[in-house]
Structure formats: structure tokens, C-alpha cells
Amino acid sequence: MFEAPWEARAFGVAVALHEEGAFEWKVFSATLSDEIAKAEAAGETSGYYERWLRALRRVTMKQDLLKVHEIADRSDEVAGEDDHAHEH
């Protein structure tokens, strides 16, 4: 069903936010449709959950749950931790 652990997490995060009332599903669904349409128009080979994840990032910003710089900073931190872990 999920091809990588992150796909299951990205799925679960979106559904959990919806269940907690953070956004209506149609808001997420419309954003996902838009990401799919853009990727297909560009002839991208990105997978379904990569587009799902882009939609999730967009919706969290649009609903004012997260700020763009917070996401960028945290991504850098996570990437740094991963690189560090790889050294050992």
C-alpha cells in the first residue's frame, strides 16, 4: 500500500490533521488535484505521495498552521541529523 515509510507518515499526518479539524478534506483534495495536474502537465515522474506531500505542505501554510521559514529550517535540521547519523 505504501512504498516507503515516509509515504505512510505523510498519509497519516494529513488524515490526522483533518480528523483534528485543522482543515476540511475538500481543501486538501483540491490542493492535491492541483499538484497532480501541475506535475502531469510538466511531465514529471514524481510519485503519488510526493505530490500528496507537496499538497500537505501547501495546506499547512495556507491554513496558517506552519510558516514557510519554519519548514525550511526544520528540514535543514532533519537533513543535518541524517547526515550526522550516516557518519557513524
Place this chain on the structure above:
Amino acid sequence: MSTEDPAILTKALESLLIEKGLITSERIDEIVKRYEEDIGPMKGAEVVAKAWVDADYKKRVLEDGRSAVAELGYMDPHGAELVITENTHDVHNMVVCTLCSCYPWGVLGLPPAWYKSFAYRSRVVSEPRSVLKEFGLELSESTEIRVWDSNSDIRYMVLPRRPAGTDGMSEAELAKLVTRDSMIGVGVVGVGES
């Protein structure tokens, strides 16, 4: 490592949302487990089998799918309408979501990969007969094919035809014959296959 790595971005979003108290890690675990293990096409199969043996239930299924499946305890997680369309001798129904991947999660679980593919979504409306042929289903030219395009407000499920030679079967035995593909409309229910 790039910050566009999806595993990294997922971890970043998840950790920030948890810190803000919007979701919990346990809740995400529970949701993933629910969709991986508990929710799937066996729910829809139960609805189909009941509709086959109970004419009153079938009437309710066709009139108001959402309420009829709720009688068995199945709810759409997004509160969408559920329309259940009946296959007959003359009409074959099939379901798609041309824009993304809307699908009746509450009765069928998460959609298979092909349902989300560009190939399926872009071709079903214009050439349903050739798509069905690729699924191994050849319908007679006189059969009308109706394609239902799902969206975030309305989900669709097909009520397949009950196969011949199943008169003596119990509801539970019938439910075992009903495949996921037959409820999406890219297959039919046969005896001895499932």
C-alpha cells in the same frame, strides 16, 4: 542531502505539527494501522452481499448509499455522499476520479495504485471499453457503460450483478465472492474466483 527529499520534508512537517500540539505521533500510528489493516474492500463486499439477499436493504443502498452503509457501521471518513450504482443486464458502471484519487475509503479502503495512475484517469472517460478489455473484461456492444467521476463531495461504488448458481449461498459465502475490482467496476463477480 536535499531538503526536497520527501522523507526529510515529511519528518520536518510531522515534528513541527506535533510540537504545536495539532497532532500526536500515536494518532498517526493509529491511522496508518487502521488503513493498512482494518479498512478494506471486505466492508464493501459485505454491503454487496447483503443487498443481494435483502431486497429492502438493496432499495436503501440504491436510494441513499451513505445511510445504507452506515447501518453496517461504515462511514466515509470525510463525510462525503456515497452513490452506489447497480449493474444490470444492460448497464455496466465503473468508477474513476479524473482529478486525483477520490475513492470510497470507508467501504473499500485506500485505492490501488492503478486507480491513481494517469493512464487510468485519463482514458476511462473517453475509452472505457478498451480500458475494461485491458482488465480482461469484454462486454457486449449492446451493454451501456456508465462512468462515474468521483469528487470530494460524492464517492461512488458499484453494486455488481449476483452471479448465477449462487442461490443456496449464505450472505457470508456471497461476500467472499465479491472482489474489489467488481466494486470499482473494472471486473465482475464470478463463481469460484475471488
